[in-house]
Amino acid sequence: xxxxxxxxxxxxxxxxxxxxxxxxxxxxxxxxxxxxxxxxxxxxxxxxxxxxxxxxxxxxxxxxxxxxxxxxxxxxxxxxxxxxxxxxxxxxxxxxxxxxxxxxx
Amino acid sequence: xxxxxxxxxxxxxxxxxxxxxxxxxxxxxxxxxxxxxxxxxxxxxxxxxxxxxxxxxxxxxxxxxxxxxxxxxxxxxxxxxxxxxxxxxxxxxxxxxxxxxxxxxxxxxxxxxxxxxxxxxxxxxxxxxxxxxxxxxxxxxxxxxxxxxxxxxxxxxxxxxxxxxxxxxxxxxxxxxxxxxxxxxxxxxxxxxxxxxxxxxxxxxxxxxxxxxxxxxxxxxxxxxxxxxxxxxxxxxxxxxxxxxxxxxxxxxxxxxxxxxxxxxxxxxxxxxxxxxxxxxxxxxxxxxxxxxxxxxxxxxxxxxxxxxxxxxxxxxxxxxxxxxxxxxxxxxxxxxxxxxxxxxxxxxxxxxxxxxxxxxxxxxxxxxxxxxxxxxxxxxxxxxxxxxxxxxxxxxxxxxxxxxxxxxxxxxxxxxxxxxxxxxxxxxxxxxxxxxxxxxxxxxxxxxxxxxxxxxxxxxxxxxxxxxxxxxxxxxxxxxxxxxxxxxxxxxxxxxxxxxxxxxxxxxxxxxxxxxxxxxxxxxxxxxxxxxxxxxxxxxxxxxxxxxxxxxxxxxxxxxxxxxxxxxx
Numbered sequence: 323x324x325x326x327x328x329x330x331x332x333x334x335x336x337x338x339x340x341x342x343x344x345x346x347x348x349x350x351x352x353x354x355x356x357x358x359x360x361x362x363x364x365x366x367x368x369x370x371x372x373x374x375x376x377x378x379x380x381x382x383x384x385x386x387x388x389x390x391x392x393x394x395x396x397x398x399x400x401x402x403x404x405x406x407x408x409x410x411x412x413x414x415x416x417x418x419x420x421x422x423x424x425x426x427x
Numbered sequence: 428x429x430x431x432x433x434x435x436x437x438x439x440x441x442x443x444x445x446x447x448x449x450x451x452x453x454x455x456x457x458x459x460x461x462x463x464x465x466x467x468x469x470x471x472x473x474x475x476x477x478x479x480x481x482x483x484x485x486x487x488x489x490x491x492x493x494x495x496x497x498x499x500x501x502x503x504x505x506x507x508x509x510x511x512x513x514x515x516x517x518x519x520x521x522x523x524x525x526x527x528x529x530x531x532x533x534x535x536x537x538x539x540x541x542x543x544x545x546x547x548x549x550x551x552x553x554x555x556x557x558x559x560x561x562x563x564x565x566x567x568x569x570x571x572x573x574x575x576x577x578x579x580x581x582x583x584x585x586x587x588x589x590x591x592x593x594x595x596x597x598x599x600x601x602x603x604x605x606x607x608x609x610x611x612x613x614x615x616x617x618x619x620x621x622x623x624x625x626x627x628x629x630x631x632x633x634x635x636x637x638x639x640x641x642x643x644x645x646x647x648x649x650x651x652x653x654x655x656x657x658x659x660x661x662x663x664x665x666x667x668x669x670x671x672x673x674x675x676x677x678x679x680x681x682x683x684x685x686x687x688x689x690x691x692x693x694x695x696x697x698x699x700x701x702x703x704x705x706x707x708x709x710x711x712x713x714x715x716x717x718x719x720x721x722x723x724x725x726x727x728x729x730x731x732x733x734x735x736x737x738x739x740x741x742x743x744x745x746x747x748x749x750x751x752x753x754x755x756x757x758x759x760x761x762x763x764x765x766x767x768x769x770x771x772x773x774x775x776x777x778x779x780x781x782x783x784x785x786x787x788x789x790x791x792x793x794x795x796x797x798x799x800x801x802x803x804x805x806x807x808x809x810x811x812x813x814x815x816x817x818x819x820x821x822x823x824x825x826x827x828x829x830x831x832x833x834x835x836x837x838x839x840x841x842x843x844x845x846x847x848x849x850x851x852x853x854x855x856x857x858x859x860x861x862x863x864x865x866x867x868x869x870x871x872x873x874x875x876x877x878x879x880x881x882x883x884x885x886x887x888x889x890x891x892x893x894x895x896x897x898x899x900x901x902x903x904x905x906x907x908x909x910x911x912x913x914x915x916x917x918x919x920x921x922x923x924x925x926x927x928x929x930x931x932x933x934x935x936x937x938x939x940x941x942x943x944x945x946x947x948x949x950x951x952x953x954x955x956x957x958x959x960x961x962x963x964x965x966x967x968x969x970x971x972x973x974x975x976x977x978x979x980x981x982x983x984x985x986x987x988x989x990x991x992x993x994x995x996x997x
Contacts, residue, residue, distance in 0.1 A: 365635055380576075383495045384558055387581060390492040394583035395657050415994050 469627045469635070477619030479578060480648030482592060482609055484657040485692075485871070489583050491592055491610075493648075496555035496579030499564065503547040505571035510542035513569060520563045521553055555579050578603065586701040588660055590715035591694045591869070593817065594702035607713045609651060609869060611817030616873065619648035650874035654690035654883075659683055662986045663695040667961075670979040671697055675967030676944075680848050681983060682717045686856035686949060686958045689865030689884065691814070714818055721822040721845040722962070725929025726765075726782045726972075727947045728841030730903060731854050733779060733790060735802030738862070738895035741793040744902060747772045748789045755785045757836045762788055765928065779902040780910050782926065784840045791839035796830035799838065805890045806854045806864065808846055813884070814867045821847060841929060851947060852960045854890075858903075859923070859949040859958045862896035863889050904952045912946070912977035917985060919995025923955075924948025924980065926972040931965070941965045944972035946980040956991045959984065 391397070453461065482491040499517075506513065518534040519525050541550050554577075556564075561574055580595050593608030605614035622645030627635040663681040671679050683693040700712040714720065736742045752771035754761045764784050770777055778786030791799060803809065809824030822845040825834060837843040849867060857864035866884040873880045891899075903923035907916055912926050927945040930937035944966050949958035959980060966975040987993070 361635075362629075365629070380495065386492070387494045387558070390489050390494070390581050390583050393488050395488075395661055396584050396587070399661075413989065 469629070470639075471624075471626055471628050473624040475622030475624055475643075475645040476578065477621045477645040478647050479580070479595070479603065479619065480613075480617040480874075481650045482617075483650060483652045483874075484655050484660075485653060486657065487652060488657060489581070490588060490653065490655060490657070492581040492583065494579045494581040495558060496577050497558070497561045497574040498554055498577050499552045499556055499561075500573050500575065501542060501547075501550050501552055502571045502573060503542070503550070506542070507570040510539050513542060513572070514538035516567050516569060517552065517564060517572075520560050521556070580702070582703055584657070584661065586699055586703075587664055588655065588694065589699045589702050590696050590713070590717075591655070591816065592702060594705045594713075596705065607818050608715060608816050609653070612815050613651055613870065617648045617651065620646040622646070647876055651870045652872040652874060653869050654685070654692060654871050655694075655869065656683075656692045656990065658990045659987055660693040660695065662990075663693045663983055664697070666979065666983045666986075667695050667697050670961075670963065670975075670982070674944075674963060674969070674975040674979075676963040676975070677965045678716070679961070679963040679979075680717050681959065681961050681979075682848055682852050683957050683959045683983075683987065684852055684856055684867055686859035686955050687865070689853070689856070689867045689887075690871065691867055691869045692957060694869075715816060717848045718812075718814060718816055718819040719847065721820070721847050722943055723844065723929045723932060724841040724846055724851055724945065725927040725943070726841055727851060727855075727925050727927030727945050727960075728844065728846070729779060729782065729787050729839070730858060730899060730925050730947070731803070731806055731808070731851075732787060732794075732799065732839050733775065733902065734858050734891050734895055734899040735799065735806075736790045736794050737775075737898050738891035739794060739798060739802070741798075742775050742790055744776050744898050745774045747774060748778060748783070748786045750789050751778070751783060751785050753785075755788050755836075757788065758831075758833050760833060762836060776902045776905050779925065780906045782906075782910065787839035788836045791835050796832075796835045797827060799835060800824070800827045800830060802890075803838075805888075806857065808844075808850055808854065812849050812853050812867050813886075814849055815869055819847075819849070821850065841927060848960055848962055851945075852958060855947045855949065855960070856958045857890050858896050858899050859955040860896075861893045862891040863887050900952055903948065907948060911971070911973040915973075915978045915981050917950075917981055917988070917995075920950055920984075920988060920993070921952040921996055922948050922950045922981075922984070923952040924977070926977050928970060928972045940970075942970045944970075944976040946972055946976040948980060948984075950984060950988070951993060951996070956993055957987055959987070 478493050481489060481493060484490050501513070508516075514535045518531055518538055521538075522530045522534050524530065538552060541552060544550065552572075564572060564574075582592075591608050593606055593610030593612075595603050595605050595610055598604040603618070605611045605617060610617065623641070623643045625639070625641040627639055629635055663683060667679055667681045670676070678696070678698055680696040681693065682691070682695075684691050694715070694717050696716045698712065700708040705713070733742075737744070749772070751769060751773045753769050754763045756762075762784055765782060768781075769785065770781055770783065773781065773783060773786050775786070775790070777783070778790070794802075803824060804827075809821060811819050811821045813819075824844070830838075834843055853864060853867055856867075865887045868884050871881065871883045873882055900923045903925055904921060906926075907913070907922045907924040910926065912924070916922060925947055927943075927947070929943045929945070931941045931943060932938075943962065943964055945960065945962040947958070947960045949955040961976045961980045961983070963972075963976050963979070969975055988995075
């Protein structure tokens with residue numbers, strides 16, 4: 323009888339791995355699914371960002387092209403003539419020793 | 428029962444064998460092929476284009492800029508309109524002038540022919556259209572018309588400096604390549620290096636983050652900062668064109684250099700071409716005559732010979748010419764002055780002022796052929812200047828020791844010898860720069876991403892002494908003030924200059940009517956800020972440079988005085 327009761331005590335102390343394995347597997351499975359979803363979402367996000375980057379580069383290039391065209395000296399000359407500006411026909415140089423500069427009152 | 432079990436075993440075994448065999452076929456026999464197919468399906472290999480570098484003026488404004496353009500294509504299976512309808516819609520956007528009905532009709536026909544080709548799947552309709560044109564086509568809402576981004580070159584000043592800049596065309600492999608001028612000489616620098624991107628994408632084209640990804644970034648093309656002064660360049664081009672029309676010349680060049688450093692400030696030539704549509708021009712237009720066309724310089728060459736004689740101590744500015752009282756006989760030829768006027772006992776300054784051929788024969792005879800050759804060699808006449816432009820050529824100088832008395836005499840006044848405009852500009856630049864000759868150059872700095880490097884050449888070589896250069900400058904100043912071009916001189920400015928009217932050699936003799944006119948000079952004479960050479964080919968209004976090239980030189984110089992802040996001295 324005494325022996326039997328000892329055996330029961332040993333059985334009570336035995337660690338049961340089964341539920342732990344199930345829990346770990348369940349966690350791993352859920353993590354894997356979450357990770358997959360996360361990766362797929364990130365992939366889509368990266369694709370979207372790449373598209374935005376391409377758009378911004380394109381807009382930047384368009385603006386640069388406008389600046390390039392706007393900086394044309396020939397264009398500026400043409401425009402200035404349209405606005406009535408003309409090239410000075412006579413340039414007068416003032417000698418630094420001659421203090422005959424126009425002064426505002 | 429046992430029979431059934433055996434049958435079941437056989438069927439299972441056979442099935443296993445069949446499945447194994449099939450697996451072996453797909454995995455081993457076809458494995459590699461299928462793997463490639465799968466990679467092709469989900470893998471994306473993209474070449475990352477390296478943007479070509481810009482070419483900048485000295486003030487860092489653009490001479491050539493990179494830009495975006497689009498290739499327009501049609502995908503026949505997706506077209507919902509007829510070829511004629513598509514052509515009618517798109518053609519007006521492709522032609523430059525919408526009002527030009529003839530061009531419009533021709534373009535419509537071209538597009539219709541392309542779209543009506545048999546078994547058509549994909550066809551390119553137009554290369555390199557602008558973003559505005561793309562927007563206009565998109566607004567039409569045509570199905571089956573697509574666009575592919577390609578790189579383009581923008582020229583804010585249109586065809587300005589075309590022969591200096593060169594153009595970007597295609598090589599044998601269909602890739603962009605620079606030809607002629609800066610685009611040709613700095614092609615590798617401007618091109619950069621394309622990158623590479625490999626990644627995996629899912630069926631929707633989204634990136635698979637756990638996939639195999641490799642990326643090598645593209646190296647952008649390097650920007651070139653040139654020494655070109657845009658204001659001077661545009662002025663030179665405009666006035667050269669006006670001058671050619673005014674004097675009825677067939678062509679001409681203007682080149683402006685800083686004599687101290689060798690920096691090219693402007694280089695213009697006419698006729699020229701439009702780099703945006705280079706394919707419309709023949710090869711002859713692509714060559715830059717300043718660096719690749721040789722000519723007999725005529726009297727402008729006298730300054731090089733006289734400077735050599737002064738440096739060698741063979742003459743002084745006040746040395747008197749004792750053969751200048753009339754034509755001089757050399758071998759069986761009589762050498763005369765250009766106007767048949769003779770000035771007995773002329774000084775060497777008078778010889779330059781009057782552009783006296785007989786006086787120059789006197790100088791040459793004092794020097795002798797070998798000494799003259801040695802000086803021309805020091806001035807590097809007959810050698811490439813080393814300017815950083817593709818396409819430079821140099822006529823050879825007759826070999827030392829092979830010059831006879833006629834060669835020596837005619838070379839003294841610039842006949843029987845051929846040079847390029849850039850060689851003459853460099854030689855006169857040496858006189859302007861106290862006798863020190865610099866290498867002409869166009870690109871001063873390279874600009875990369877986050878770095879820059881000064882690449883201007885430091886080579887310089889003394890060819891004549893400062894005293895000889897100063898004496899020659901004084902002679903040229905006298906020539907500008909008292910010579911045949913004195914009527915056009917810029918009042919108040921000290922200019923050292925010399926005219927040159929050269930006969931044109933044709934089949935062993937000189938053309939009796941046609942001439943090439945040139946004027947070379949620098950200012951201010953004391954501390955020159957620029958040296959400029961103007962050449963005009965076969966001007967019709969007058970055979971004399973004093974009436975064609977010289978006034979054109981002064982007309983351009985008056986603007987340069989303002990741009991370079993050169994003030995009159997009195």
